[in-house]
Amino acid sequence: MGEALRVALAGLGTVGAGVIKLIDANRTLIKRRAGRGIEIVAVSARDRARDRGVDLSRFDWTDDTASLASRADVDAVVELIGGSDGPALTLARAAIASGKAFVTANKAMIAHHGLELAEAAEEAGIAFKYEAAVAGGIPVIKGLREGAAANEISRVYGILNGTCNFILTTMEAEGRDFAEVLADAQRLGYAEADPSFDIDGVDAAHKLSILASLAFGTRIDFGAVAITGIRDVLAIDIAEAQALGFRVRLVGVGEAGPGGLFQRVHPCLVPVTHPLAHVTSSLNAIVAEGNFVGRLFFEGRGAGEGPTASAVVADLIDIARGEGGPAFAMPVASLAAPEIAQAGERRGRAYLRFTVADRPGVLAEITAAMRDANVSIESVIQRGAAVDGAVQLVMVTHEGPERCVADALERLRGSQSLTARPMLMHILDL
Known part of the structure; x- marks a missing residue:
């Protein structure tokens, strides 16, 4: 030696x-x-x-x-x-x-x-x-750089932040709201005193930009990652997702296609049949899809001393x-310098939660905005009594271009019927 x-x-x-x-x-x-x-x-x-x-x-x-x-x-x-x-x-x-x-x-x-x-x-x-x-x-860097080196990777995505996953899965298991669980996460050492880097999705976005470079042979472009954190996720979102057959997770998604490179970190609804739905506590998990190797799934502890x-x-x-x-x-x-893919042309389903005034005509106003934006509604759910004069209204859309949902929300901007900003979560149909 x-x-x-x-x-x-x-x-x-x-x-x-x-x-x-x-x-x-x-x-x-x-x-x-x-x-x-x-x-x-x-x-x-x-x-x-x-x-x-x-x-x-x-x-x-x-x-x-x-x-x-x-x-x-x-x-x-x-x-x-x-x-x-x-x-x-x-x-x-x-x-x-x-x-x-x-x-x-x-x-x-x-x-x-x-x-x-x-x-x-x-x-x-x-x-x-x-x-x-x-x-x-988790040896995902080595896995992509060496183990999957012979493959063309079309997509890489996963749960990239243990703090967010701990908060969301604790909310799921205990029915508590975000702020309360965040305080527990800080007390237990899962979240920093200033948790912004984690809960606003920045940490996950850093990691996604690195994975995308490795997976697709492109130059790192952190600035092109669209980022939405988990601050606005409520207990009602977790409960409604479960009732619909989903679980809420913060997921980073990178895809390379003819339209360019797409990178996004956002809370989304994951079908209970998908492996990511069963990743709990502070664990991380990454999925990579290669043209010859198929789906690769990496799971394990994403942080900590050991x-x-x-x-x-x-x-x-x-x-x-x-x-x-x-x-x-x-x-x-x-390394290639790809174009940035336009999210609006992506097709998928969406979960929308509106906090609205408890009065006649509100539902008609929202559905009219959806109609005018060419959004097809799959289901509408309203549960429980009004709190402080407001109720929670949940919609799930049929598959369609994301730009249509964005257009519908823009049409509702400034509406006196909405008492808070709508919550949008895309549904992970991968």
């Missing part, structure tokens, strides 16, 4: 400490699988005094994170700082420029700067790996073996 792969680790939060614990626990197995040992030699973090549950005295500590990139005793740099810019990006650029293999779990940085970093890594002839950036311990550390160390094992290759499955110069 050769000399150990010497690693510098930046960021000693939950995942960083988990990387150290994993390497300590599985040192012999890792050495056998990698063909040589993996040794952490230097670390950097903001707080030296914090107890992380691991012995850090054996590592060289530096307060200057960027200096890790220039150390002669380091072969690979692991970045677990987070953030799309700032110290994380500075370290990434410096490490690659210094010829160090680079590993990160930073989906935001990859979504915004991944192509730049991948191109620099190609020019430097070093490995740039990020398995932990999408879906934690799963994310597992993915980071798996990347280090690849580097120790000398396994590299383009970060996005093909050289950056070969």
Whole structure:
């Protein structure tokens, strides 16, 4: 066996400490699988005094994170700082420029700067790996980049944020509303004190843009992802979805077709017959559809110390073996710059929930708007008594162009019959 792969680790939060614990626990197995040992030699973090549950005295500590990139005793740099810019990006650029293999779990940085970093890594002839950036311990990056490399992928979609999935499935199981379950998620550590990044769909959109690049051979285009979070999902939506044979999930969908590349993160109704409907708690799941392999389904823990550390160390094992290759499955110069597909031309069914004044004529007004926009209504549901003079009205449409539903909602904009903004969720018929 050769000399150990010497690693510098930046960021000693939950995942960083988990990387150290994993390497300590599985040192012999890792050495056998990698063909040589993996040794952490230097670390950097903001707080030296914090107890992380691991012995850090054996590592060289530096307060200057960027200096890790220039150390002669380091072969690979692991970045677990987070953030799309700032110290994380500075370290990434410096490490690659210094010829160090680079590993990160930073989906935001990859979504915004991944192509730049991948191109620099190609020019430097070093490995740039990020398995932990999408879906934690689920090997979906490797699955798409290597396992499905011979396939033309037509669609990739899935549950990409564990916080949202925990909230939605808890609402489903307990019949409680969003705000109450969010507070529980924060108390239990599933959601941050400021949960906006997760519940507004941004985290899932970062991951979707990366998966789309890998799946379709296109340049990452985070700005083209249409994003809707779960703030407006009510307990009534969960209950009505169940009554109709669906479950509500936040789903990221990427499709490549003649009309261009379509990317969207949105809460949608998933049929109970679909595997995604049975993904609960904080689990993640991704589906990829290849023209020869068919449907691939990846499921597992998408975050946390163990799963994310597992993915980071798996990347280090690849580097120790000398396994590299383009970060996005093909050289950056070969990645296409596709047109953005127009969502309005997509066909499908929709779930609509209106909060309306409890008075005669309201239903006629809404159905007239649907008629004038060429939306065909499959069902109309109203349950329960009025609360504060308003009732909840639910509609499910027949299949049709999405632009027609958007037109109907625009016709209702400003209506005195609506006491709140309508809720629109597309139905996942995949």
